[in-house]
Amino acid sequence: xSVETATKSIALIKRVLxxxxxxxxxxxxAGLGTRSAPPPPGxxxxxxxxxxxxxxxxxxELVLTALAGTPVDRVAQEAAAVGLVLCPLIPLGTGGTLGxxxxxxxxxxxxxxxxxxxxAVLGVEGLTGSGAxxxxxxxxxxxxxxxxxxxxxxxxRGALAVITRLHWRLRxxxxxxxxxxxxxxxxxxxxxxxxxxxxxxxxxxxxxxxxGRTRVRALIEGGxxxxxxxxxxxxxxxxxxxxxxxxxxEQLAPWLAPPAGTREHxxxxxxxxxxxxxxxxxxxxATVFPYIGVGTTSAPPASAPLDAIPFGGxxxxxxxxxxxxxxxLWDPHRPVPREVLS
Amino acid sequence: MxxxxxxxxxxxxxxxxxxxxxxxxSGERSLYDTDxxxxxxxxxxxxxxxxxAEEVIAAVRACHHHEVPFVPRGAGTxxxxxxxxxxxxxxxxxxxxxxxxxxxxxxxxxxxxxxxVNLDLxxxxxxxxxxxxxxxxxxxxxxxxxxxxxxxxxxHCFRHGMTTRHILALEVVLPDxxxxxxxxxxxxxxxxDERGLFVGSEGTLGIAIEATVALIRRPEQVRTFLASFSSLxxxxxxxxxxxxxxxxxAALEILDxxxxxxxxxxxxxxxxxxxxxxxxxxxxxGSPAEIEEETAHVRAAxxxxxxLTFEEADDLEARTRLWRGRKGAFGAMGRVARDLYVLDGxxxxxxxxxxxxxxxxxxxxxxxxxxxxxxxxxxxxxxNISFDARDPEQTTRVLAAGxxxxxxxxxxxxxxxxxxxxxIEKRDHMGLVFTELxxxxxxRLRDAIDPRGLSNPGKVFPGGRSCVEAGHRGPGHAARVERxxx
Ligand SMILES: Cc1cc2nc3c(=O)[nH]c(=O)nc-3n(C[C@H](O)[C@H](O)[C@@H](O)COP(=O)(O)OP(=O)(O)OC[C@H]3O[C@@H](n4cnc5c(N)ncnc54)[C@H](O)[C@@H]3O)c2cc1C
Ligand SMILES: Cc1cc2nc3c(=O)[nH]c(=O)nc-3n(C[C@H](O)[C@H](O)[C@H](O)COP(=O)(O)OP(=O)(O)OC[C@H]3O[C@@H](n4cnc5c(N)ncnc54)[C@H](O)[C@@H]3O)c2cc1C
Numbered sequence: 001x002s003v004e005t006a007t008k009s010i011a012l013i014k015r016v017l018x019x020x021x022x023x024x025x026x027x028x029x030a031g032l033g034t035r036s037a038p039p040p041p042g043x044x045x046x047x048x049x050x051x052x053x054x055x056x057x058x059x060x061e062l063v064l065t066a067l068a069g070t071p072v073d074r075v076a077q078e079a080a081a082v083g084l085v086l087c088p089l090i091p092l093g094t095g096g097t098l099g100x101x102x103x104x105x106x107x108x109x110x111x112x113x114x115x116x117x118x119x120a121v122l123g124v125e126g127l128t129g130s131g132a133x134x135x136x137x138x139x140x141x142x143x144x145x146x147x148x149x150x151x152x153x154x155x156x157r158g159a160l161a162v163i164t165r166l167h168w169r170l171r172x173x174x175x176x177x178x179x180x181x182x183x184x185x186x187x188x189x190x191x192x193x194x195x196x197x198x199x200x201x202x203x204x205x206x207x208x209x210x211x212g213r214t215r216v217r218a219l220i221e222g223g224x225x226x227x228x229x230x231x232x233x234x235x236x237x238x239x240x241x242x243x244x245x246x247x248x249x250e251q252l253a254p255w256l257a258p259p260a261g262t263r264e265h266x267x268x269x270x271x272x273x274x275x276x277x278x279x280x281x282x283x284x285x286a287t288v289f290p291y292i293g294v295g296t297t298s299a300p301p302a303s304a305p306l307d308a309i310p311f312g313g314x315x316x317x318x319x320x321x322x323x324x325x326x327x328x329l330w331d332p333h334r335p336v337p338r339e340v341l342s
Numbered sequence: 343m344x345x346x347x348x349x350x351x352x353x354x355x356x357x358x359x360x361x362x363x364x365x366x367x368s369g370e371r372s373l374y375d376t377d378x379x380x381x382x383x384x385x386x387x388x389x390x391x392x393x394x395a396e397e398v399i400a401a402v403r404a405c406h407h408h409e410v411p412f413v414p415r416g417a418g419t420x421x422x423x424x425x426x427x428x429x430x431x432x433x434x435x436x437x438x439x440x441x442x443x444x445x446x447x448x449x450x451x452x453x454x455x456x457x458x459v460n461l462d463l464x465x466x467x468x469x470x471x472x473x474x475x476x477x478x479x480x481x482x483x484x485x486x487x488x489x490x491x492x493x494x495x496x497x498h499c500f501r502h503g504m505t506t507r508h509i510l511a512l513e514v515v516l517p518d519x520x521x522x523x524x525x526x527x528x529x530x531x532x533x534x535d536e537r538g539l540f541v542g543s544e545g546t547l548g549i550a551i552e553a554t555v556a557l558i559r560r561p562e563q564v565r566t567f568l569a570s571f572s573s574l575x576x577x578x579x580x581x582x583x584x585x586x587x588x589x590x591x592a593a594l595e596i597l598d599x600x601x602x603x604x605x606x607x608x609x610x611x612x613x614x615x616x617x618x619x620x621x622x623x624x625x626x627x628g629s630p631a632e633i634e635e636e637t638a639h640v641r642a643a644x645x646x647x648x649x650l651t652f653e654e655a656d657d658l659e660a661r662t663r664l665w666r667g668r669k670g671a672f673g674a675m676g677r678v679a680r681d682l683y684v685l686d687g688x689x690x691x692x693x694x695x696x697x698x699x700x701x702x703x704x705x706x707x708x709x710x711x712x713x714x715x716x717x718x719x720x721x722x723x724x725x726n727i728s729f730d731a732r733d734p735e736q737t738t739r740v741l742a743a744g745x746x747x748x749x750x751x752x753x754x755x756x757x758x759x760x761x762x763x764x765x766i767e768k769r770d771h772m773g774l775v776f777t778e779l780x781x782x783x784x785x786r787l788r789d790a791i792d793p794r795g796l797s798n799p800g801k802v803f804p805g806g807r808s809c810v811e812a813g814h815r816g817p818g819h820a821a822r823v824e825r826x827x828x
Contacts, residue, residue, distance in 0.1 A: 060582065061690050107530050112450070112556070115507050118535050128783060135780045140688045142504065142720045142760035144493045144542045145768075145775050146802070147784050151506065151538025155531055172588045197448055198471075200559055200629065224588075226631035233629065267527050268449050291450075293528025312533035314522045315540075315547075315791060322790030323783070 001053040006067055009051050010127070010164050016046070017162070017328055018131030026330040029158035031069060031100030036157075043330045048099055051164060054078050062170045063122060063139045068099025068163040075168075084170040087120035089203065089221075093253035099163045105155020109204035109219075109256050109289040116292075118154035123167035126153065128160070129324025139167050152319075159311065159331045160320055175223025177203075177247040179255075180234040183215050184241070186279020190272040192216045192238060193290060199237045200230065201291075204256065207271075209286040212279045219247065219255065258287050261296030271295060348387050351408040351432070355390065358400050365389035374415070374433050375426070378480070380731065381683065381741070382423040382766050386413070387430035393438040395513070395551045401434055402549065403519030411796045414545040416457065416485030420492060421684050422765025424544050428800035434549060436487055442466050445557070449527065451510060453554050456487025463555070472557035475502035478761075479669050490550050493542030495761035497593035497668065498625070500719035502558065504761065506541040513552035514540055517792035527554055544763050545798035547791050561592075561627035565637060566661040568653040569644040570618035574598055574714075575695035576647040577620040581718045582691055583643035584624065589636050593625040594719030598698075601671050601713045601726070604678055610670025612663050615651055622649075622718070623668055625661075671715045672726070678711060679728035683740050686762040687751030691721045697754050701725050701747055708743040710736075722760035723751065749774060764802045772804050 001009075017027070027046040028039040039045050048069035057064040059082050066075055072094045076086055085091065088108040094101070101117070102124070108117050123137030136149035153161050180202070184192060186209060193216070196205060202218035216238070220231050235242040247255055266274055271290045278284035278297060288295030311332065320331065355364060365371055366388050375383045387410065392398050405412045411431035418425050427433055439455035442463060446452070447470040454463060460481040464474045477496035478484055484494070489505045490512070502508075511525035525537030540547055571577040577596050584591060597605070602614045602621060614621050622644070626636035637654065644652055655661045667674075675682045689697045698714055701723075705712030711728040725747055729740050744767075748758055752774045759768060772781060785803055789795070 058690075060586070060692055062585075105531065105533070105535070111529065112558075115503050116529060118538055119503055119507050132783045132786075133777065133780050134783050135776060138755075138757055138775075140690060140721055140756050140760075142495060142499075142688050142717070142722045143757045144504075144761060144763055145758045146764070146772065146781075147787060148493070148506065148538050148542045149784070149787075151535045151541075154535050154538070156534040160534060194448065197450065200562065224635060226629060226635050229631035230629055265526065265528065265530060265532075291528075293526065293530050313524070313536055314516065314520060315524070315536040316534045318790040319534075319787050322786045 001051065001067060003055065006051060006053070013046065013162055013164070014127055014131045017127055017129060025328045027328060028330045028332070029099070029103070029162045031097030032071065032095070034096040035100060035104050039330065046162060048162070049097065057082065058139075059084065061139065063167055064170055065139065065165065065167050066098050067165055068097065068102070070098050072096050072098055072101050079170055080173060083173050085173045087169040087171055088114035088117060089174070089256065091249070091252040091256065093250065094257070098166055098168070102154055102166055103157055103163055105157070107289075107292050107294050109206060109292055112291045113201050113203050118151045120169045121150050121154060121166055122169055124150045124153055124163060125165040126161040126163040129329035130326065132323070134161055137167065141169070157311070157332060159329055160316070160323065162329070174221035176249075177252055178220050178222040178227065178231050179245050179247050180218045180220065180231050180238060180242055181215055181245060182238045182242040183213060186212055186214050186275050189214050189216065189275045193268060193272060195237050195239065196234070199234055202230075202234060205289065205291050206255065207275065207286070207288040207290060209275055209278055209284060209288070211282065212284070214275060214279070222246070258289070258294065258296045261285070261287065261298055263294070263296050265293050266295070267293060346409040348408070348410055351404055351410045352388065354404045354408070355401060359390065359397065363391040363393070365391070374418070374435075377423060377425045378419040378421045379423050379683075379765075379767060380681065381737070382426050384427045385430065386427040386433040389433040389435055391435050391438055398434065398436065398549055398551050399515050399519055399521060402515045402517065405432065405796055406518045406794065409794060409796065411799045413798050414487065414491065414549045416488030417459070417483045419480045419484045420488060420765065421686065421762040422759070422767040424492065424763055424765035424798070424801060425488075426766060428766070431799065436549065436551070437485060439551065443552070445470060445472075447472065450557050451527065451554055452557055453552065454486055455552060456485060456490070456550050458486050460484050460486060460489060467557045468560065471560055473560050474555060475499070475508055475558055476505045479672060486553060486555070487550050490541050490553060491543065491545050492761065492763045495717065495720075495722065497595050497717060500594055500717060501590055501592040506538055508556045509537060509541055509553055510556055511554040512537055512540055512550050514548050514550050516548040517794070517797035525554070529556065542763070544765060544802055546788055546802055548797055562629050563633050563656075564625060564627045564661065565633050566655045566664045567624040567626070567640050568614070568655075568664050569622045569624070569649040570615045570651045571620045571622065571647065572618065572650055574620040574698055577622045578691075578694040578718060580622055580643045580647040580649070583646060584640055585691070585719065587639040587643060589626070589639035591624050591636060591640065591719070592627045593623065594717070595623040595668050596714070596716055596718040597621050597623070597668065597671060598714040600678075600711070601675070601715050604674040604713070605667040605671055608670065608674035608677055610666050610674050612667030614667050618650055623664060668715070675713065675726055675728055678713075679730055681729050681731040683727040683729065683744060684762070685723070685725045685727070685744055685747055686759050687723045687725070687748055687756060688760040689721045689723065689751050689754040689756035691718070693754040693756070694718060694721060694723070697723065697750055700750055704743050704746050704750070708739040710739060710743055712743075717760070720760065721756065745771065766801060769802055770804050
């Protein structure tokens with residue numbers, strides 16, 4: 001899409017939003033709909049898939065600018081063609097739009113080493129519910145000019161702003177990926193995680209639980225001699241039974257994304273307990289990224305009604321009422337944790 | 343509401359705080375009239391020395407009730423006038439809240455109060471083989487509260503990211519006294535990243551009273567490299583080559599000729615070659631195998647750009663010596679002139695050499711002594727102007743040159759600040775980056791959180807009221823700078 005056409009489309013969205021007292025709305029910004037249910041009756045979808053295109057990809061500065069409706073896979077493909085990958089390691093096969101990825105605030109399992117998804121976005125442009133322009137950040141890595149709306153709006157799920165354009169950080173494509181795995185009873189997970197914590201952090205750590213047994217998986221970016229040395233070091237650290245396996249490219253996206261299930265949040269310590277508990281249940285299944293506190297499980301947790309976790313807090317509430325007093329953007333107020341992925 | 347009443351506020355607070363922790367004496371108040379920038383000054387109506395969360399909440403509620411503006415304050419090392427009180431705002435000094443509440447090695451985090459000094463946290467973490475990554479040059483004095491409010495950086499933020507990346511959760515007192523929790527122990531957020539909004543908000547959205555911060559493992563091995571070049575442009579090109587090679591150094595810093603000379607003539611002497619136009623300081627960290635890979639990349643890049651000298655240091659003593667010059671650079675500039683104006687602009691990496699050349703021309707035009715120390719990997723420039731703030735005519739030229747340099751950075755595709763914040767210093771330049779409507783969206787946000795405009799008013803946004811005087815430093819300043827660099 002040319003800059004001119006993009007500007008026209010954005011102006012159109014602005015007109016729709018600022019039509020005060022009009023018959024339409026509230027609106028729900030939407031990408032490809034891979035991660036959201038269709039809007040309920042009375043809520044109109046504001047589909048952004050037409051606002052699509054990579055406007056600039058700068059191989060030297062390691063940054064790209066794309067319109068929010070651009071499919072993530074298209075962006076990833078264009079980056080891969082010049083040997084780059086979207087941070088934090090967002091591989092091909094992710095699905096959805098760039099705006100949807102950003103607005104759903106997806107947590108990256110690579111966060112402890114690479115930073116969260118919100119750390120990879122350098123700048124954002126968009127519109128508030130009343131059609132006022134939002135701009136934050138830009139194409140440089142360090143930027144403390146004005147409020148950090150780039151981070152604030154990451155995870156805002158269409159309730160605070162319509163995202164139109166994003167500046168995203170890139171890095172060199174890993175030549176291949178390897179993982180160090182160890183199978184053990186669920187009761188041993190704590191010991192394995194403690195052993196891992198004493199070693200340099202791998203790119204990501206994942207635990208798969210099935211029928212009382214767990215597989216602890218540490219992902220390492222391969223291709224360089226130092227990566228193999230690192231893998232050997234982790235293998236030794238994890239103890240007898242640990243193995244080094246390669247992760248084919250097409251397996252990387254499923255490795256990094258949690259499969260379907262009930263979403264739960266807990267600390268590392270909390271997850272150790274939870275896995276031990278689920279391990280005693282014959283149908284206990286879980287996929288956990290312990291270092292970022294997120295996992296999906298087959299069974300709802302016994303305590304803490306997760307539905308009660310609100311979407312944002314006091315700050316979000318105040319900003320929403322200031323930016324969108326007429327409520328033109330639909331406030332889903334839907335709980336994040338119970339959401340089912342895929 | 344009856345409007346602002348300092349007397350009523352004093353009465354309320356005298357019931358809560360011991361008299362010794364409410365500073366009203368004009369001499370003592372004037373110790374708080376500036377920050378590390380020293381170009382702006384304003385005497386606070388009073389200073390409150392707060393020691394715990396309950397006191398902060400009570401003080402903010404009272405300020406809100408009596409409509410008295412307030413300024414959160416840490417160590418006062420800020421470089422954009424952020425902690426300078428305007429309109430006789432009261433200072434809420436939280437340096438007394440300096441407890442490290444918890445360090446949890448399994449979760450790799452620490453829970454701290456805002457007055458903890460950056461380096462103290464790092465030292466405490468080292469007992470567990472961990473570290474706190476952001477390392478501003480002021481880390482011996484600045485507080486985590488100030489770091490959070492400014493989203494501070496440091497040399498090692500090139501690889502590890504700025505303060506915001508290391509803040510997992512915050513307890514914040516909003517400007518009306520409401521206590522709210524942002525983020526979570528894992529750093530995940532349910533919905534918008536309120537944590538991310540607060541970081542870098544420069545004291546305008548309330549006061550952080552507790553933070554949960556991420557700690558990372560100390561590297562197995564560290565190697566520091568020093569390369570010297572016959573032109574600044576060559577040193578900048580070497581940086582781009584290193585990044586393009588796939589190396590991931592922790593730090594990439596450049597010092598120019600004038601800075602090298604000042605450092606070498608000072609107590610921070612580091613053995614930098616004084617005949618070079620620039621030195622590039624690189625730090626690699628990781629496993630021994632990673633270090634060898636980094637070394638090959640760094641060596642090749644520097645050699646391709648015709649480095650005059652190339653030095654590697656593995657042992658702590660030699661590395662400390664190489665860093666001494668960089669860490670002491672601002673202090674060393676004290677030899678050149680009485681005062682130093684440290685600017686903070688960002689440009690795309692490829693524009694570095696060109697912009698620095700243009701900055702030199704601006705220095706010439708205004709007849710000023712201008713040197714450069716910068717975070718080259720991030721394109722974050724620190725043009726330093728040496729001057730005498732007692733001379734108002736010189737100060738006017740300094741400010742005019744500063745404004746032109748900022749315009750230059752923005753025109754090159756960069757921005758006004760990479761780590762020091764906007765404060766008072768750059769608020770009137772915000773129009774270079776944002777349209778009026780875009781700024782209005784931000785001020786609406788601020789007004790929504792602080793409808794009475796009490797938390798650090800007059801900062802960040804243009805047109806703030808001020809009773810600022812340029813060219814004066816408060817009596818406390820010299821002592822503070824000594825503490826940082828000594
Ligand atoms: C490593 C990794 C981890 C992931 N983890 C998660 C996760 O934790 N949770 C999760 O939900 N998904 C996760 N995903 C999937 C990711 O969020 C989707 O791929 C995303 O791209 C959805 O895009 P979509 O266009 O289908 O969005 P949609 O399903 O259409 O929309 C998703 C949400 O974003 C909003 N939205 C979409 N576009 C805009 C816009 N332009 N402006 C404002 N709001 C908009 C919608 O209102 C809706 O709330 C993960 C992906 C990866 C690679
Ligand atoms: C010699 C020298 C070197 C420096 N080097 C660097 C560097 O390498 N990188 C860098 O980024 N900066 C650097 N600085 C700038 C400065 O040290 C940082 O901005 C630092 O974070 C300020 O911390 P402080 O405790 O001194 O904060 P202060 O100066 O007291 O306050 C700074 C701002 O933070 C707000 N604030 C303070 N505490 C809180 C709180 N608890 N809650 C909310 N708001 C609060 C204040 O209102 C003010 O707006 C340097 C300064 C000097 C003098």
